[in-house]
Amino acid sequence: MAIRTILHYPDPRLREKGLPIESVDERIRTLIDDMAETMYAAPGVGLAATQIGEAVSLFVIDVADEEEPSELRVFINPEIVSKQGKSCSREGCLSFPGISEEVERAAQVTVRALGRDGKPFEITADGLLGVAIQHEYDHLQGKLMIDHLGVIKRRIVHRQSLKRDLE
Numbered sequence: 001m002a003i004r005t006i007l008h009y010p011d012p013r014l015r016e017k018g019l020p021i022e023s024v025d026e027r028i029r030t031l032i033d034d035m036a037e038t039m040y041a042a043p044g045v046g047l048a049a050t051q052i053g054e055a056v057s058l059f060v061i062d063v064a065d066e067e068e069p070s071e072l073r074v075f076i077n078p079e080i081v082s083k084q085g086k087s088c089s090r091e092g093c094l095s096f097p098g099i100s101e102e103v104e105r106a107a108q109v110t111v112r113a114l115g116r117d118g119k120p121f122e123i124t125a126d127g128l129l130g131v132a133i134q135h136e137y138d139h140l141q142g143k144l145m146i147d148h149l150g151v152i153k154r155r156i157v158h159r160q161s162l163k164r165d166l167e
């Protein structure tokens with residue numbers, strides 16, 4: 001396993017789409033292990049493959065509380081099949097270090113994906129898990145947290161990000 005470098009906004013590779021994974025083989029399982037290790041080391045609650053420069057359709061999430069045992073969730077080729085309601089919460093992103101902003105999302109989401117074993121599953125989630133799924137799914141479309149903000153906030157976050165990389 002290896003800790004990979006997380007790309008920071010405005011790295012153009014964050015705008016790449018995650019291409020479908022044809023077979024869940026050893027190479028993909030190694031990538032999953034690297035992503036999990038990278039996410040836990042950060043630390044973060046989610047990481048998409050595009051955030052480490054791998055343009056494939058895969059993300060990992062673990063929203064377990066610190067005092068709970070870790071619960072790694074793997075989503076390969078995820079598809080959001082339904083969304084319900086609206087809810088607003090403060091989000092951060094490992095590609096936007098030090099920044100957190102209110103983002104509006106669906107309150108509940110149903111997603112279909114393949115797990116680490118290559119088998120399909122479906123899950124309906126709300127709360128932090130629901131938000132994390134939508135956030136990571138966005139990454140695989142080349143869409144970032146900043147795209148959900150209004151014009152002024154977007155400009156502020158953009159400037160903060162440029163300044164951060166000069167420090």
Ligand code: NI
Pocket residue numbers: 092093094095135139
């Ligand atoms: Ni993110």
